Amino acid sequence: MQCNNCSVTAIKFEIKLEGKTNLSALQTVIDHLERRGIEISSRGDKLQMDEVGAREFLDFCSDLLDVSQVVFRINQEAWQPLDRMAQVFETEWIDDVIANERLTCHYQPIVDTDENIFAYEMLARFQNEDGSMIYPNEIFPAAKTRGRLYALDRVCRMTAVKYSAALKGEKAFINFIPTSIYSPEFCLSSTISLSKKLGVDPKLLVFEVVETEKVDDLDHLKKILTYYRERGFDYALDDVGEGYSTIEMLADMKPKYMKLDMKFVQDVATDLEKQRVAKKFLRKALEIGSIPLAEGIETRQDFEWLKQSGYQLFQGYYFGKPAALPLYEQHVKA
Structure with missing residues (x-):
């Protein structure tokens, strides 16, 4: 139903x-x-x-x-x-995209301090009927205008779970928009059912809250995250920066992972203000028992600074751009 x-x-x-x-x-x-x-x-x-x-x-x-x-x-x-x-x-065109599931997922690696692959973030890629690409900054505003955020978020989550089944033991980070879920018991049950059907271990799925700073109803977000946690799934807070709430609120969310916003990551090795924010974020993450993850890394210099500072996971073009196949399958196909 x-x-x-x-x-x-x-x-x-x-x-x-x-x-x-x-x-x-x-x-x-x-x-x-x-x-x-x-x-x-x-x-x-x-x-x-x-x-x-x-x-x-x-x-x-x-x-x-x-x-x-x-x-x-x-x-x-x-x-x-x-x-x-x-x-x-x-924006009627978005109905066709959703109804016919005109999307795939690309994989972007997340690595540990030794640059071994720890996980992949599953990133949706949308197509028109002729195969041309529709960019996320076009499709999500269109979905919001037409009242289709619920439907778009659902088809993205379901597609990401399907693609995660191809991974060989690595975790899959799957984005979701908390404001598009009005009842976790109803809206998320299909995601849970699909993961069971495909034999995907819940411990390998990490549901990532996007637009973290735009969440107004924190009690609703807690209800969603509690629903996932009770079923064995981990979750991450995305794009967390200097101005995002208090340690007490973050501790109450109990995220397994916290992602530092890329605007504080790029050039962090040479920017004193970004270093201040990155260190403050790191202290928060460690204090509440979350694993700190820096995203948007594009240079070796930034990676080394973050690693030496105590960050544990890393993501960005320096390690790999989003691709249609996981890195190891790319090597097999080459």
């Missing part, structure tokens, strides 16, 4: 009209939509309809109504001004 939020079922629009001008025109709007054969429901100053109806509404009402006093929302999410509705229509 799969919820509507995690799939690409039809979007339901709710439109609210405000102001004397708009409310006086409400019946005219309803009559027009019904003449067009559009199924709508009305309650007070609100209308509900599908996407076809919303497109017709936008075309018909741009001149008739005071659009500054019309708001809409999709799938019970936050209200938005009407002028953003067109963006929802323009």
Whole structure:
């Protein structure tokens, strides 16, 4: 069973009209939509309809109504001004990407102090129908606009678990967006089931919280992480920097791994301010029993400085760029 939020079922629009001008025109709007054969429901100053109806509404009402006093929302999410509705229509292409699972995973190595591979981060790569690439900075904003973050995050997690089955004993770091999970018992159960079906040892999966500093509901995040921990999975906090909360809060999260944001890693060997932040981060990680991981390493100099300072795991282009195959399979294929 799969919820509507995690799939690409039809979007339901709710439109609210405000102001004397708009409310006086409400019946005219309803009559027009019904003449067009559009199924709508009305309650007070609100209308509900599908996407076809919303497109017709936008075309018909741009001149008739005071659009500054019309708001809409999709799938019970936050209200938005009407002028953003067109963006929802323009991002319809993402439904096809999700429904047809037009994505693969690339592997980026994470190494220990001896530069042996400890794990791989699973990084999603998206394609259009013609095979051309869709970049993450394009697809995630589109998913948010269209109310598909739940569905996109789910298909990314499931794909990453599938690809992790190809690893030979190394851990797999799998990203997830905590704000896209409203109920861990429901939203994460399919991920757990798939890992069991593929015979993937939970101890080899590390769920990585992305956009750590943007999490507002810490209690909700704790609930998600507790759900994973109780089922044998580890988790990591990503992109942690100087300004991220307190030692007490981080200790309460009990992350197995903490990733130092790459903006404090690159050129750390020569930048005194970055060194200060990196050392402060290291002390926090060790104090709460987390394994410190530095990401974004591009030079030997930065790697050596971080290693000598006490960092235990490392990731970045210096050790390997994301690739379609794990490093050892690349060598076999070569």
